[in-house]
Amino acid sequence: MRKLTLGAWIAVLVWGLVFPPTGQSTFAGTVWAAAAEPLTGTETYGDGTASSPSSQTDKPAAESADATEAEAANAGTPDAADSGTPNATDSGTPNAAGSGDEPDAAGTSNRESGAPEAATGTKPGEEVLLIRRDSNVLWHNGKAYTMPRPAKVAGGATYVPARALAERFRIKILYDAKSKSYLFVFEPTKTELRVKPGQSTYIVGGTKIQSAAAFVDKGTLMVPVRVIAQAFGLRMSVDSAGKEIRLSRMVLPVAAFELTPDHAHAGETVVGYRDLASHPLGLRIVADEWQGLQERYDTPGTYVITRRVQDENGVWSEPYSVTLEVLPPNQPPRAFFTTDKIVYKMGEWVEYRNYSYDDEGRIAEVEWIGADNGFWEPGEKTITLRVTDEHGASSEYTRTITVTDELLYTREQFPFVYGKPGDKFTLRGGDVPNLPRVSYTIHEYTDLPLFRSNSPELIVQDGIYYADELSGEIRFMLHHQNKSADRKRIWLIATNPGEQPVKVHVDRVSVGGPHEYVTSSGKAAATRYLQARLNPVKTRSLALAPGESRVIAEETGAVAIKPEQVITAYADVRTDAPVRFSVVVVGEKDDPIARFAELPLLPSDGVHNRGTFRPATRILVANQRIGGQMSRLVLSDNATDKWVVGIDMVTGEPKTNAGNYGILYVIRLNSVLPNTGIAVNPRGGHYAGAFVVNGNVVQVTEHSHLRDPNEAAVLYKTGDQPESVEIVFTPASGSFLPINLLFVPLAPGGGN
Known part of the structure; x- marks a missing residue:
């Protein structure tokens, strides 16, 4: 070594x-x-x-x-x-x-x-x-x-x-x-x-x-x-x-791909692929080679499709393979259904049971033809069910039932008997004005004011949209749409104009939106306000020093309002001395208190409503027996039920609260007969809101709205004994008034 x-x-x-x-x-x-x-x-x-x-x-x-x-x-x-x-x-x-x-x-x-x-x-x-x-x-x-x-x-x-x-x-x-x-x-x-x-x-x-x-x-x-x-x-x-x-x-390219669809039927399915090839360094894929890929496969079995790709430097990837199962030719689905009976009375519920089948479990579309749940014309009724699978193959099944000339329930009774509160149904809206009216007396025991900010309705600049000095119990209602190019926030500011401290108590705040649809914003706010009245939260209290301004009801400004969005809000507030309240709109990131002193007091738009209206609560009492015949109770028509008047406290002009938006209605029906259905029917156009019936909130409707006078929604039906029914609601912003409450006797045969 x-x-x-x-x-x-x-x-x-x-x-x-x-x-x-x-x-x-x-x-x-x-x-x-x-x-x-x-x-x-x-x-x-x-x-x-x-x-x-x-x-x-x-x-x-x-x-x-x-x-x-x-x-x-x-x-x-x-x-x-x-x-x-x-x-x-x-x-x-x-x-x-x-x-x-x-x-x-x-x-x-x-x-x-x-x-x-x-x-x-x-x-x-x-x-x-x-x-x-x-x-x-x-x-x-x-x-x-x-x-x-x-x-x-x-x-x-x-x-x-x-x-x-x-x-x-x-x-x-x-x-x-x-x-x-x-x-x-x-x-x-x-x-x-x-x-x-x-x-x-x-x-x-x-x-x-x-x-x-x-x-x-x-x-x-x-x-x-x-x-x-x-x-x-x-x-x-x-x-x-x-x-x-x-x-x-x-650094090799990756030849990834996936087949579309992920399975095929022999001789039928056109097979394609989605290209998922890539390169770790972002180089271009310039060529590829395939093995086993066909447009169609004629024989059932398992096929392996392999691909290689080449990058712009001439480097080839490793092979990438996907397995395709080719099934026998597709069998169309089998449409089939039954009904619970073969012979029905007019106005009797028809139940359909769908037993359609597809060998792959891939039924993509189900279409019923003539499958109403109730019929009001006697004779043979043909019902057809058509089912289509995801390959486009379809089949039909037809069944015939018989409807006799015996009446079980009328068209108006039917949704109450078989439906639930909030369900929408159709009726002949032109017949409603001919129904007898339910009379009632109006009781206004309170001078509670409604502070309504709705004009200018469209937000185009920062400013004070309405203001008034009030004390005691106050209800606030705000409804505005952002038509500016920027995000905005809306605030309710309280200012102590006196020389002594003032206490302000916020009992509840309910906000709908911001939302792109005005009916959705109005419906959500009304629903949440009624729910808040049923389930009170802890009151928030604050003390205002002389001359001090503070934001109350912070919920109104919690979410910025995007351009074109709408916001609706209600609030119940109490004070022990006069306080000046102002509805303020500023930019999304602005401090409303810092900018408050510089903001202009904006004029009304001359179209929509703002002002202070009294009283903010209206109690209607009906003592007559209701339910012996189909009848109606008219609300917010400015004839039987007058609109509340008030003053725009910015200008001193008298105002009329057209539609009575923001007014809380308490309707007491002291004698409703057994088996009586109660529904709401819009008479001025579409309507979306909420009602509290005997302590339960009913949305009108839960997933939609009433489009016109030919639609109605179920609110309630009485049981086997006479009842007192209380209905509480506030006309929802973004909807049209007047509305009618309909009373329908539900005894079989169309009588009571």
Whole structure:
């Protein structure tokens, strides 16, 4: 055996410290080198391809060089003017990141003349970068590029300019001035590496790793080669002389696809595919090859469809395969249904039971023809059921039932007997005005005011939309639509005009919207207000100092109103002394109190209503027996039920609350006969709102609205004994008045 001289032993020891290990790779499939980097050989971080980090955090058995590297970095670092404190350029990118590298010379071949043998890939799709110690030239896929600083050894680790290396591997570098750190990002795999000069701890996708500390060398950020390799899954090897580091990765296109549909029928289904091919580096896919793909498959069985794709550099992907099950020719679905009976009376419920079947369970469409739940003309009734599967095959089944001339329930009785509160039904709206009226008396025991802000209805500028000074119990109603180009918020502000403190108590606030549909906003607000009256929440109280202004009913401004959206709100408030209330509209981010003093008091739009109206509650009492015949009770027609008058307190003009919006109606029907149905029927146009009937909220309707006088909604039906029925509601904004309450006797045969 040849003996080594002292100089040779020293050389071996020095080279053994050049590439020390720094911590286990965060990539799956990592193969670790020994504790000291070899003079020759290969280390693989990940599988050499672009991949995402795993959660592995184990460190190698020994890391003798780490302390030396950290000390060198923190002690000022070799040739570093101001390590860890890079100067920032005007663009926000620190100079320390470096300016990247420039090609030494243009070249079109895969390998330039004079390029090292190791500077090019040995197989298709291999990307290679070659670094030489003490050289400012790096080779990328056979082409030479100049770095701003040469690769150098410091503290036992080999460093290169960060940006030069990152640009070659398409890694972005971002600088965080607050933390004075750099974020390296590889977009295709969303891999991130955080580097802070002077610190030996690096963060890869949230996992800490240890290595020699990065430093700044004459304005250029220098990072250990090993850190970049470990973070981004690069294969690293060292030549036999220990002077060259070779970084490589396999970058192949991916030939992914999915078949449409995901199953087929022999001889029928046209098979296509959705292209999911991609490249980790974003290169274009320019060609593909298929095996086994056909437009149609004539024979049932299992088929494997395989695809390869080629990128713009001529590199082919690995094969990508999908299995297709081809089934026998599609069988059409089988339509079938039954009815609970064959012979029915007029106005008797017909129940349909669908037993249709498809061998794949893929019925896509069900169509009933003539399948009414009740009939009011005697004779034979033909009902047809048509079902269609997702392949377009269909079948029909027809059944005939007989309707006798015996009447069980009338068209008006039917929905009460078989339906539930809130159900919508049709009727002959033209017959309603001919029904006898239910008389009632109006009781207005309170002077409770209604503060109504609805003019200008359209929000086109910031300002005060209505204001009045009030005390005691007050009901507020706001209804506005944003017609400006910006998001707005609407606020209710209370100001103490007196010389003594005032207490303000907010009992309830209910908001509908913001919503793009006015009927939806009005219906939601009315529903929530009625629910809040049934289920009171804790009163919020506040004290206003003399001259102080504060926002109350914060819920109205909790959500910004987008352009074209509508908001409706109700609030019940009490005070122990006069308070000036103002409805204020400002920008989404504005402080309403800060801007309050400068806002103009806007004029009415001359079309919609605003003002203070008394009384805000109307009690109607009907003492006559109801339900002996079909009848109606008329509401908000301005004839039997007059609209409330008031004053626009901004201008002093008298106003009429057309429609009585915001007025709370309490209707007491003291004698309703057994088996009587109660419904609501709109007479002025569409209607969507809510009613409380004997303590239960009924939406009209739950998922829709009443479109016109030919529709009605079930509110209630009495039982087998006479009842007193109380109905509470407020006319919903965005809907039309008047409305009628209809009373329908439900005794079989159309009588009572």
